[in-house]
Amino acid sequence: MLPDQEKVRSRCRFCGNTGFKERATMRPRFWCSRCKNAFDDPTVETLTVTAFRAHYGGTWQPLDGCLDKVQLSELSPSRSHQQSIKRMHQDRTLKAIGDRGVRLPSRREVGGERGHRPQELPGGSRRATASVRRGQDAFRKALVRQYGLICAVTGAAPAEVLEAAHLRPFSDTQHHRVEEGLMLRSDVHRLFDSGLLAIDSHLVVHIAPSLAGHELYSSLAGTPLHIAHDAPIDRAVVADHHAATVATW
Structure with missing residues (x-):
């Protein structure tokens, strides 16, 4: 000010x-x-x-569309549509973004000694040809609007590590359906796609026996998903994925 x-x-x-x-x-x-x-x-x-x-500095966090223009306007006492910066109801705003999975840093300064620079490894680039999924960005935005910045398995997470996961392989269906998608943290998404993590029709997490030595992930076994009970998720598709996955354990 x-x-x-x-x-x-x-x-x-x-x-x-x-x-x-x-x-x-x-x-x-x-x-x-x-x-x-x-x-x-x-x-x-x-x-x-x-x-x-x-x-903003290092405290900037993207909302990735989990609160739209109408929702934000309801959190402001100003009814003007001409202002680029608007006063907000602090408590209501903090609750709204907290409900959507956004976690703000404390005021405590975080410091630490800088480590040694790593040894430089060979770099450069090469040409490659890859297919691009059409509609993947729109699919992610739709899931963010539905679930917020919340990993369905582990809870609130930064936008940068959240990915839109398909309950059925996109390579098989070639389409995006919100009912067949979940927001997952990138490492959890990798476990899900690799058949090491499954979700049953009651929306409870199951972990492959091979992860028993990894407490970070084995501790997730038996936890319910962080989504609303009436979330628009296709439980039949969830059950099919669960059956096919646990059959390989």
Whole structure:
């Protein structure tokens, strides 16, 4: 917050309106739609205002569409649609983003010594040909709107590690259905696709016996999914995936 800042504002010299427009070719130069007058020299005044400056730095977290424009507008006491920065109801806003899986950092500064630079390994690039899934980005956005920034297995997670998972292999179906998708953390997604993690029709997590030595993942066994009971998930597809997966354990 920067108090006592000077701001220059121009007004219509006839009615005092600040919303007059500059004309590109016609003269006089300015036109006021309120009082229907044209003029070249607006009335200029200098005001003392409080300015606000945003500093994001390392605390920036993307919401990835889990709150849309309408939902955000309901969290603001301002009804104006012209403002680029709007005052928000703090408690309601924090609760809304918390309910959608966003976790904000504390004010505690996090420090630490820098480690040694790793040995440089061979780099460069090569040409490769790969197929691209059409609609994958839209599929992810739809799942974020439905579930928020929440991994269905482990809970709230940063947007950068959340992926849109298909309950049936996309290579087989070639389509995206919200009912056949879940938001999963990237490592959990890899386990799911590799047949090391399954979900039964009661939406409970099962872990392959081969992961018994990895407490981080074995501890997930028996936990219910972090989704609403009435979530639009196709339980028949979930059951099919579970049966096919556990049959290989």
